Amino acid sequence: MYIKRIDLKNFRNYKETDIELGEGVNVFYGRNAQGKTNIIESVYMASTGKSHRTQKDMELIRWNSEDAKITIDYKKEEEERIEIYLSKRLKKQIRKNGVRISKIGDLIGNLNAVIFSPDHMKIIKEGPVERRRFIDIILSQVKPGYYYNLVQYLRTLEQRNNLLNEAGINTGILKTIDIWNEQLADFGAKIIRARQEFICKICCMAADTHKRISNEKEKLDIKYNSSIKYHNNSEKEIRESFIKVLENYIKIDLKRGITHKGPHRDDILFFINGAEVKTYSSQGQQRTTLLSLKISELKYMKEETGELPVLLLDDVFSELDKERQKYLIEFIKDMQTIITCTNVEYFERLINEEVKVFKVEEGIIEKE
Numbered sequence: 001m002y003i004k005r006i007d008l009k010n011f012r013n014y015k016e017t018d019i020e021l022g023e024g025v026n027v028f029y030g031r032n033a034q035g036k037t038n039i040i041e042s043v044y045m046a047s048t049g050k051s052h053r054t055q056k057d058m059e060l061i062r063w064n065s066e067d068a069k070i071t072i073d074y075k076k077e078e079e080e081r082i083e084i085y086l087s088k089r090l091k092k093q094i095r096k097n098g099v100r101i102s103k104i105g106d107l108i109g110n111l112n113a114v115i116f117s118p119d120h121m122k123i124i125k126e127g128p129v130e131r132r133r134f135i136d137i138i139l140s141q142v143k144p145g146y147y148y149n150l151v152q153y154l155r156t157l158e159q160r161n162n163l164l165n166e167a168g169i170n171t172g173i174l175k176t177i178d179i180w181n182e183q184l185a186d187f188g189a190k191i192i193r194a195r196q197e198f199i200c201k202i203c204c205m206a207a208d209t210h211k212r213i214s215n216e217k218e219k220l221d222i223k224y225n226s227s228i229k230y231h232n233n234s235e236k237e238i239r240e241s242f243i244k245v246l247e248n249y250i251k252i253d254l255k256r257g258i259t260h261k262g263p264h265r266d267d268i269l270f271f272i273n274g275a276e277v278k279t280y281s282s283q284g285q286q287r288t289t290l291l292s293l294k295i296s297e298l299k300y301m302k303e304e305t306g307e308l309p310v311l312l313l314d315d316v317f318s319e320l321d322k323e324r325q326k327y328l329i330e331f332i333k334d335m336q337t338i339i340t341c342t343n344v345e346y347f348e349r350l351i352n353e354e355v356k357v358f359k360v361e362e363g364i365i366e367k368e
């Protein structure tokens with residue numbers, strides 16, 4: 001899969017820009033705050049319907065403008081077009097090949113992208129929210145139905161939590177909790193099962209990459225740490241176990257008015273040679289873990305969809321040492337990559353392949 005053209009109107013600091021990308025490596029370089037990441041953001045929008053750095057679509061509209069538009073032409077089996085229209089007055093409009101898409105779930109999975117920036121160290125270093133986000137974005141792209149289940153799960157969770165809160169005043173409504181437990185377990189079991197399966201697959205791939213980058217010295221292990229216990233990863237078993245847990249925890253749930261167990265509380269754990277990465281690993285080991293994880297994310301997507309996604313590398317290379325740069329470059333040779341950096345000469349030395357270079361200056365892009 002590759003993007004042929006990006007057309008932006010009043011998006012961030014771009015008044016009007018229309019660029020044609022190459023099928024291989026595309027480098028956008030320029031000083032800080034010129035609009036490099038904004039390009040990556042526009043592609044990410046077309047992939048997921050959302051920005052990777054803000055929840056507020058209004059921030060994406062160029063200052064003093066009423067609306068913005070992103071148009072991306074890409075080639076999968078056929079030529080496709082995604083259009084996103086943002087307005088200060090109207091609802092966001094998304095179109096695929098001219099036809100209106102009303103649900104984000106129907107957009108995700110069309111233009112698949114993997115994004116990698118230094119900010120992603122959060123996945124390794126910070127709390128479980130980032131890790132769940134990581135997993136949910138990938139699975140939403142490759143597994144039909146995953147995003148739908150997730151949305152339904154979160155909706156049911158909210159309703160169950162509302163009920164827990166109201167039960168303080170009106171104990172009678174607790175009679176209906178079983179219905180919510182059943183529904184939560186229905187969607188929740190599907191989510192846990194998909195995540196568990198994903199982690200098993202990605203664990204092998206990441207361990208393989210990590211072993212090579214660390215000169216065979218380190219064994220990376222990734223585990224899905226669920227708040228629901230199960231032995232074999234069957235939906236039925238997870239569902240039953242989930243219902244039992246909900247029943248056992250009802251007193252605690254009622255006390256705080258929230259649901260304490262379920263995939264919204266689950267986590268992913270990383271270990272190097274048996275020690276947890278977040279707590280015991282050096283900065284370098286953490287970076288290698290992230291790189292291994294990102295490379296396996298690409299491999300996984302290729303395996304599941306039969307196509308390599310578009311890779312978005314925002315300011316990544318300057319943070320990696322030579323050995324790790326070499327690994328990443330080895331990888332990007334076969335796929336379309338959009339890279340942002342401040343120093344292009346350095347890049348041209350690094351990559352032997354043909355590279356399409358764009359200079360970015362105050363929201364204006366010039367092809368070199």
Ligand SMILES: Nc1ncnc2c1ncn2[C@@H]1O[C@H](COP(=O)(O)OP(=O)(O)OP(=O)(O)O)[C@@H](O)[C@H]1O
Nearest residue numbers: 012013032033034035036037038059060061062063
């Ligand atoms: N809605 C907007 N309207 C106009 N300009 C905006 C808007 N949002 C952001 N900008 C401008 O876009 C620029 C930032 O763009 P971007 O984040 O792409 O920079 P960058 O080139 O990636 O920089 P760095 O190298 O520091 O990462 C800033 O100058 C900012 O003021």
Ligand SMILES: [Mg+2]
Nearest residue numbers: 036037315340
């Ligand atoms: Mg940037």
